[in-house]
Amino acid sequence: MKNLNLFFAFILVSGSVFSQEWVPVLTEQWEPVPKIITPGNGSAPPSDAIVLFDGSSMDQWENPDGGPAGWEVKDGIITVVKGNGEIQTKKGFGDVQLHIEWRTPAEVVGEGQGRGNSGVFLQQRYEVQVLDNYENITYPNGQAGSVYKQHIPLVNACLPPGEWQTYDIIYTAPRFNENGTLFSPAKLTVLHNGVLIQNHISIKGPSEYIGQPPYEAHDIKQSLMLQEHSNPVSYRNIWLREL
Ligand code: MG
Secondary structure: OOOHHHHHEEEEEEOOOOOOOOHHHHHHHOOOOOOOOOOOEEEEEEOOOEEOOOOOOOOOOOOOOEEEOOOOOOOOOEEEOOOOOOOEEOOOOOOEEEEEEOOOOOOOOOOHHHHOOEEEEEOOEEOOOOOOOOOOOOHHHHHOOEEEOOOOOOOOOOOOOOOOEEEEEEEEEEEEEEOOOOOOEEEEEEEEEEEEOOOOOOEEOOOOOOOOOOOOOOOOOOOOEEEEOOOOOOOEEEEEEEO
């Protein structure tokens, strides 16, 4: 035993003679051990996900003014009701992996930004655009999958109107210094129907229709908000994992 210890001590102090290629155990890391979860299966979320809408209840959502969420819940989906405003989660979130499914109306009404417009607002501020851009032209930094007025999606992966589509979003919240200045911008990756359309981009600030406002410091936990833009866009199967 003593000889064995001496042998390992010799190995450790003689890295120049015995390179790590010769002693693979030196580069094995055994901690931390990843937590075991059950991955999702089809539309079922992973076992460690927070389910925000499973088709039955809007208990986790509210109107931004604090009242009840004013969208229609029917047949396992939620649909924008014109004039009833945005909906947002009661709970706040920071860094997340988000899965959300959306559908623009099968009956095409309007054009450009007026056709199946809604939006996924991370932390109530940073919009990943939801829009029917299947054979519908608009400014690319405002089309489906854009970070509105900031980042054009890498490709247009839209399905026809009336079909369900998915966004899988990996989001890192911005961080702020004690004095309120920006420490690090929000980072975003988006897969649209399984296709990478935003690749770890830096969000420049809150999404606005006009202008490009700078960041304003906010707490790390903020609601996920879905936009009411008059058009009856539907959502289902919304879940996230806190990172
Ligand atoms: Mg929108």
